[in-house]
Amino acid sequence: MSFSTMLIQMGSGMTKSLLIFVLTLIFSMPLGMIVAFGRMSKNTVLRNIVKFYISVVRGTPLMLQLLVIFYGPFYLFKMNIGGFRFPAVIIGFSINYAAYFAEIYRSGIQSIPVGQYEAANVLGYSKQQTFMLIILPQMIKRILPAVTNEIITLVKDTSLAFAIAYQEMFTVGKQIAASQTSFLPFIIAGVFYYISNLVVAFVMEKAEDKLSYYR
Amino acid sequence: MDILNLNHLRKSFDGLEVIKDISLTVKEGEVLTIIGPSGSGKSTVLRCATMLETMDSGDLIYLGEYAAKDENGVSVYADKEKLHSMKGNFGLVFQNFNLFPHYSVLKNVMDAPVRVQKKSREEAKATAMALLEQMGLADKADNYPFQLSGGQQQRVSIARALAMKPKLLFFDEPTSALDPELTGEILKVIKDLAAKHMTMVIVTHEMSFARDVSDRIIFMDNGVIVEEGAPEKVFSSENARMKDFLRRFNEK
Numbered sequence: 001m002s003f004s005t006m007l008i009q010m011g012s013g014m015t016k017s018l019l020i021f022v023l024t025l026i027f028s029m030p031l032g033m034i035v036a037f038g039r040m041s042k043n044t045v046l047r048n049i050v051k052f053y054i055s056v057v058r059g060t061p062l063m064l065q066l067l068v069i070f071y072g073p074f075y076l077f078k079m080n081i082g083g084f085r086f087p088a089v090i091i092g093f094s095i096n097y098a099a100y101f102a103e104i105y106r107s108g109i110q111s112i113p114v115g116q117y118e119a120a121n122v123l124g125y126s127k128q129q130t131f132m133l134i135i136l137p138q139m140i141k142r143i144l145p146a147v148t149n150e151i152i153t154l155v156k157d158t159s160l161a162f163a164i165a166y167q168e169m170f171t172v173g174k175q176i177a178a179s180q181t182s183f184l185p186f187i188i189a190g191v192f193y194y195i196s197n198l199v200v201a202f203v204m205e206k207a208e209d210k211l212s213y214y215r
Numbered sequence: 216m217d218i219l220n221l222n223h224l225r226k227s228f229d230g231l232e233v234i235k236d237i238s239l240t241v242k243e244g245e246v247l248t249i250i251g252p253s254g255s256g257k258s259t260v261l262r263c264a265t266m267l268e269t270m271d272s273g274d275l276i277y278l279g280e281y282a283a284k285d286e287n288g289v290s291v292y293a294d295k296e297k298l299h300s301m302k303g304n305f306g307l308v309f310q311n312f313n314l315f316p317h318y319s320v321l322k323n324v325m326d327a328p329v330r331v332q333k334k335s336r337e338e339a340k341a342t343a344m345a346l347l348e349q350m351g352l353a354d355k356a357d358n359y360p361f362q363l364s365g366g367q368q369q370r371v372s373i374a375r376a377l378a379m380k381p382k383l384l385f386f387d388e389p390t391s392a393l394d395p396e397l398t399g400e401i402l403k404v405i406k407d408l409a410a411k412h413m414t415m416v417i418v419t420h421e422m423s424f425a426r427d428v429s430d431r432i433i434f435m436d437n438g439v440i441v442e443e444g445a446p447e448k449v450f451s452s453e454n455a456r457m458k459d460f461l462r463r464f465n466e467k
Contacts, residue, residue: 118267119313119372123327123379124302133330137317214316215361 001180009176010188013169017158017192020089020168024154027094032101039106050102057099063163066092070164089161093154100150108143109135141211148204155196159189216243216278218304218383218414219264223285224273226259233259235438238273241383244412248425251435252460257418260435261387264416265307266298277304278382303332306376310388312368314360314375320347321356324375332379339378346374350404366397373404384408386417402428422464426450434460 038050057065070088073079081088112135120130159170169192173185219241226234233256241247249257262268264275266282270290275283282301283290292298314323325343328334334342347353350370360368369389376384386405390398402424408415409428419425425432425446432449434442434457442449442457452458 113311113313115309115311115313116315119309119315121267122265122302122305122307123375124299124331125327126299129330133326134315141317214359 001176001182003184006176006180006182006184007188010169010172010185010192013167013172014192016167017161017169020093020158020161020166021155021196023090024093024097025151027090028097028101031094031098032105035098035102036105036109039102040109054099054102057096062092062096062157063160065096066160066163069095085164085166088164089166093157097150097154101147104143104146104150105139107146108139111142112138141208141214144204144208144211148201151200151204152197155200156193159193217241217276218243218278219416220274220276221260221264222274222276224260224263224275225271226256226263226268227271233438234263236273237435237438237440239433239440241414241416243382243414245430246409246415246417246428247431247433248417248419248429249433249435250419250422250425250460251441255435256438257435258387261307261385261416261418265305265385266302267307277301303379304381305383305385306379306381307385307387308369308373308376308389310391312360312365312372312392314368314372316360318359319356320352320358320360320363320371323360323371324378327375328378343374343378346377347371350374364397365393366400369393369397369401370404373401373408383414383416386415386419388418388420390419390421422450422461436460 035050035054038046039054041047041050066089069092070081070084073084074081116134116138117130120134125134158168161168162171162174165171170189173189176182177185217240219239221237221239224234224237225232237256237260239247239260249260251257259268263270266275269292270283272285272288272290273283274281274285275290280297280301281293282298283292285291293301315326318326321340321343324346325336325339328339328342329336344353344356347356350373352367352370352374355363355367355371360371363371369392373384373389389405390401393401398421402421405415405417405424406428417425417428427446429446431444432442432446433440434449434452434454436456442452442454449457450461
């Protein structure tokens with residue numbers, strides 16, 4: 001198999017890897033905010049449910065979570081899981097990353113001095129205004145480095161979709177490496193992840209620069 | 216006319232009673248200063264009056280309207296909307312300024328009038344610029360708080376409070392976070408406001424300032440008002456705790 005054939009075959013996998021990446025971010029980042037609010041809720045029941053969810057997600061491997069989500073419906077309910085592979089990947093990744101984002105958001109929200117809430121309160125801002133106008137912008141600035149870390153990890157974690165044989169780039173690459181007894185697919189995969197993360201780091205640095213107008 | 220009536224305020228934190236039955240009245244145009252040792256409950260009185268803390272018992276009345284009414288020894292607060300509208304009656308200047316760091320100086324001053332009081336941007340901006348001018352900070356309008364000195368930041372926060380056109384302005388140790396040289400500029404701003412008959416309640420440790428600017432002084436210790444009256448009367452009080460406080464203060 002020529003190098004270009006390899007690239008083309010892995011290329012279609014790259015699109016799928018990128019799709020996992022983008023969809024996971026789209027779902028997990030807002031979901032993480034909801035989870036963070038649940039985690040900080042005054043309602044003890046809700047707070048403990050959310051705490052349990054976070055501890056399970058963080059305490060078990062993502063690979064295992066993917067397996068459970070994909071095969072669970074079959075073993076539990078004898079459901080046909082034929083077309084479920086891709087949704088299972090997105091659901092698994094989103095649930096997993098939402099927990100991590102939630103804890104990052106929580107750390108950001110809790111790091112804002114109480115004086116900011118008090119100043120907003122005395123000026124008559126509503127709770128929603130206080131959060132959206134005063135707290136959220138400052139929180140975003142504070143959590144950007146941690147979010148960058150998480151996004152870089154996500155780029156590399158997309159390879160875990162191989163666990164349920166979803167044909168993303170790394171799954172394809174390993175198949176080619178085995179069938180062609182070639183080392184080349186691993187190099188291609190490595191370069192792909194590295195360049196993707198260079199882009200992530202570049203974009204996030206720009207975002208940090210944009211928010212560096214205040215301290 | 217009474218701007219504020221605080222009747223029989225009590226407040227405990229974790230079973231420890233820090234305010235034990237305090238009543239005070241603030242009349243229009245009056246400057247009232249609250250002095251006393253640390254932990255005497257001065258700031259808590261201010262925080263209850265500005266609704267940052269809820270009172271355990273007692274009445275809180277602005278311009279004759281009840282924000283909280285004592286019912287059988289428990290403060291019952293008015294509904295959310297009423298309390299929200301009553302917040303327009305007062306402003307608060309914090310010890311640590313608490314400016315919004317992501318807003319420019321101008322936006323710090325004009326944002327609440329626009330978002331909360333629904334003023335037009337033009338009107339709010341004109342008011343804000345006039346206040347910054349008054350504070351000697353017109354040239355800093357586009358700067359951000361971190362670019363200003365502590366004294367300048369505190370002047371912005373005074374402008375921010377005044378932009379809401381409050382009937383009463385509270386100051387919670389406005390100079391405690393400032394160097395002695397910056398303290399003077401803030402005290403001068405407050406004196407200027409007093410000269411314009413702004414109604415103010417000031418918690419401070421600046422004794423000579425309190426003596427100069429106040430119409431009335433309250434000396435608090437251990438959650439009670441020990442001495443109250445005109446500055447000359449309070450500072451020449453024969454009360455043992457008051458004398459002790461002033462003596463220790465002069466030793467510093």
